[in-house]
Amino acid sequence: MTDQDSNPQSRVLDMLHGRARKITKGESLAPPIVNAAKYALPGAPDHPFPYGRFDNPGWQAVEDAIGALEGAPVVSFPSGMAAVTAALMALAKPGARLLLPSDGYYTVRVLIDDFLAQHGIETVRIPTREMDSYDLSGFDIIWLETPSNPGLDVCDIEAICTRAHAAGAKVCVDNTTATPLLQDVLALGADMSVASDTKALAGHSDVLFGHVAAKDEALIDRVRQWRKLSGSTPGPAEAYLAYRGLMTLELRLERMCANADALARLFEGHSAVDAVRYPGLTSDPSHALAQKQMTRPGFVVGVTLADETAAERFITDCPAIFAATSFGGIQTSGERRARWGDAVPASYVRLSAGCEPTAALISAVQTTLDTL
Template structure:
């Protein structure tokens, strides 16, 4: 075990991936704002471009600031390596285009983030990739075959907060020879490390909790050294969704407080969910930290705490919109994981392109609202939500 591997999560969140700058002694990682790097001689340039020698030659493919972020994520996820992208969808697209080809199949346990599901269904389907949706791990067993190249999971799922047994799903996938990709955006490596449960690749929309302050768009994928090398050589090089050095700098800064922020997010979400139990305005309340949640026991095995997202169903779009419009501290906005609380209506925003039939099948109802619980004082957040619920018309969907 290396010194870094023996260190705790909070220590690695602060120190992993970088030290003092060897040239200047700078304590923070410098922003290397350059498009290209001189590589000295033609022979070395050829080796760099072929991936035969590590080094920096073009910031679309390699940059020291970005590399520090990648190394930190690899450490936090317990991975051999990581590769960064300009967005979460850039990361997802690179994974799909690197590891899938015409004639392959991909299976997922739904729901997924609307953009990911759109990529799988709408884009890959045009190029001869078959897409299968499973409701749970048991259904997944009947869908995978020797054509299945990828099994795609989220933990928990977006936006219904369903909890998938990662270890069980990985066994099903590996028995069919498929790779397991887990979108760990909602949990972050502080709460769940999917590679420890059998995943082959773990990805994030780093825009969310990893950045944590609502000021950066980014994605990242971690996994074994060999898989990440393949993804870097093909997915990053050919898709071109590169992360910029300034964005990498913001992510490095955000990650230093990730464990502290996640503790606050989780504590606030738990308090809010408990305050909303049995509220007469709600038809359903989704939070894995509640004993009554169907995935509570699995979540307790897979997660350090239960996350910062709470979803609630008010029964109709009319009720959901009335509730959202009366919130004061929960800004209506897509995205999540910000220190500031956010709220959204998935059926009309992030998941609207899936269509009514898919939304209904996946439990993304017209009355469903997703709350990204921030780090404000919990009493203020609870008061805000309860006050907004009082403004929902009694006849609106209930």
């Protein structure tokens, strides 16, 4: 990888102009929505588009754009969990041992318990904060999610990858809460990057999407084969929406991260707040490590209020917070995560900073906090 390839701004430039560099006179800059189940296929079936389940021009457009940010080949999926499933199926052989964060996205744990366990997959679960010191001997797969969702703990990706590879294990990082622009997990040594692009990458809360990225051609081919054989394929219109949203990712992240930082500093000094988690705060236990491996500390803030009632009032009363279970959108959104069974206090709110004008957002949130 050249210095230019590893420069986030150069990658954004490649993402924005990648399609423009390939099209010819008269072609649209925006990728077309190709609603095709059948393609013309006379003779030998040796064309990139033999059938709608195999590939689609829209998939290729969005995969090329995300691939410019990841610095690696990408396979797209109809949701983040579809991407997670593909990554696990590509990595996990029967009887494999998997080290999994106990404080990561809970649906991954449910998927493993309800389906992968029946194939003899053995899992060991530990908190993200213990990943840095845990013995990786005997594991086949190390699954990381950092910053963790929803607790925002951080582990050292590069150091873990070095130890994992020495032990013969592959490392997959769920990079949803950071995106490739804020944290380049493949450059830090991960074998695979997976994300729910439903969140910040697409960013407009109007499409389900996901992707897997890997530099190892054999590994990404296995992911692509899983998509083809399982039929876990994104729709052409969804691919277009994901591509469209991706084009403004850098601009949105600038405002989202600035808003998250301002919110975290407001929470840190407010009497209605019992605790705040945000890797950008020097008081946060994840601060030093986040500074080392992230370009910015992200757009998600964790805030613990006095009790469950105060947390619910904060979300519903604030005119600048949208109550929702997803994150990474244009509007600031909040959710009391304990209602899903996450190991956080009952009054813990995961707040995803949006793209509102910073001063207006802070004013609205502070006014609400003052009433609690």
